[in-house]
Amino acid sequence: MAKDPNELLTDMFSGIAAVGEENPELNAAFVQMDQAAYVEGELERKYKELMGLAIALYARCEYCITLHVKNALNEGANRDEILETASVAVAFGGSPSMAYAATTLMNALNEFED
Template identity: 65%
Template structure:
């Protein structure tokens, strides 16, 4: 977990392109589902990114944590909002979620904040 958040996302992007080449139907279905989930409706996209972040912390997905920190910031979330959403994940996930918040999310915030 000592990887640079930008490197983590670059590696994921490369592997997603490879997966798209090798499993195009799976990739297309995932992209379609993912895009549908993040369409603005009653919830603004910023809040959907914060929900995604909390779930990724609970699920312990380093890739997703980095993506959702970056996207939440891009959608206008503040550092404080991100930490508050992360606190909900910690309330559900306990020590493992807290460790991921400290080790991954804080590093991603530092890397992606402008």
């Protein structure tokens, strides 16, 4: 059974904070890079979050999948857009990506969708 989406996010953010205490330079560089990647430019943030979701599914990172589902919804993506994004990731990632779409993604989508 997939983990609770809220627990995944809590674990991830707690871990990032712990890394920041131990290695503030690494943490600052990561935060700066991450924030720069999601600045709205030619692409709206919603599409950047959907791209992040597809990559997270392909890479099979339950933390990133959960975060990008939540962020995509917050940026106005709907269920169909998220599931269509998942279909592209599964086309590239095969059965392992499908397993994460069927568990982690669906749990996050069901938890965070209004």
